[in-house]
Structure formats: structure tokens, C-alpha cells
Amino acid sequence: MTARDLSRAVRETEARYERWARAIGLRPSQAQRCPRVVAGLRCTAWRSAAPCACQALDRVLDHARVWLRADGRRVLSAEPYDVTSDDLAALLVCAIELGLVFSIHGASPWNPGATVLLVIERAQPDPMQAQHKGEQQ
Numbered sequence: 001m002t003a004r005d006l007s008r009a010v011r012e013t014e015a016r017y018e019r020w021a022r023a024i025g026l027r028p029s030q031a032q033r034c035p036r037v038v039a040g041l042r043c044t045a046w047r048s049a050a051p052c053a054c055q056a057l058d059r060v061l062d063h064a065r066v067w068l069r070a071d072g073r074r075v076l077s078a079e080p081y082d083v084t085s086d087d088l089a090a091l092l093v094c095a096i097e098l099g100l101v102f103s104i105h106g107a108s109p110w111n112p113g114a115t116v117l118l119v120i121e122r123a124q125p126d127p128m129q130a131q132h133k134g135e136q137q
């Protein structure tokens with residue numbers, strides 16, 4: 001692959017990300033690529049003896065990027081080439097602990113047809129529960 005081919009491949013990849021992000025109302029963020037950051041917490045990588053979520057999940061968080069919704073909420077995308085049941089279990093435990101949810105998509109901008117797209121973000125409050133809470137006050 002020549003430098004010119006590589007440059008074109010990078011531009012095509014970025015164009016796929018732009019189309020994907022625009023279609024679902026996201027814009028790129030420079031925030032740390034960490035589930036804790038998406039949850040509104042600080043990344044603890046290299047600050048603690050225990051690995052941060054982003055370090056513990058580094059295999060499944062391959063090609064991770066952070067995005068912003070219009071309301072300022074952060075979204076983490078990750079695009080591994082494969083995901084094992086152990087990966088999913090670890091991601092699910094992390095998501096539950098941090099109040100996050102994730103979805104898995106076959107259309108992945110990084111390497112279409114080869115990678116899968118994981119979209120990780122804060123769980124939305126259940127509107128019925130919020131309404132019920134309001135009635136109790």
C-alpha cells in the first residue's frame with residue numbers, strides 16, 4: 001500500500017464516521033476513550049492499582065472513539081473484530097456498575113464487514129419511573 005493509498009483509505013474511513021455520526025446526531029469529542037468518562041466520572045487509568053474500565057476492557061474497546069450528543073451526553077463507540085462471551089459479560093458488568101447501556105451493530109464504520117460496532121452510553125431514566133417519582137413528591 002502506497003502512502004497515497006493509505007491517505008485515501010484514512011479519508012474514506014473518516015467519511016464513513018462522518019456519515020454515521022451525522023445520521024444519529026453525534027459529533028466527535030476529544031474526551032478520554034473510557035466508559036467511566038461516558039458515565040460522568042474520571043478515567044482512573046494509571047492513577048490506581050486496579051485497572052480502569054478502559055484498561056480492563058481494552059480488547060473489546062478496540063478502535064474506540066468518543067462522541068457528543070446534542071444535549072452534551074457522551075457516547076463511546078468501539079469496533080472490535082470479534083467479541084467473545086467473556087468480553088460481553090465483562091462489558092455488561094461494567095455497564096451495570098456505571099449505569100450505562102450498550103448496543104451492538106453490524107454496520108461498523110471502522111472496517112465494514114470485518115468489525116462490529118458497539119455503542120455505549122448512559123442509560124436513559126425510565127420515563128414511567130421518573131413520572132412515578134414525581135408523583136411521590
Ligand SMILES: [Zn+2]
Pocket residue numbers: 033034035036042043044045052053054055
Ligand atoms: Zn479509563
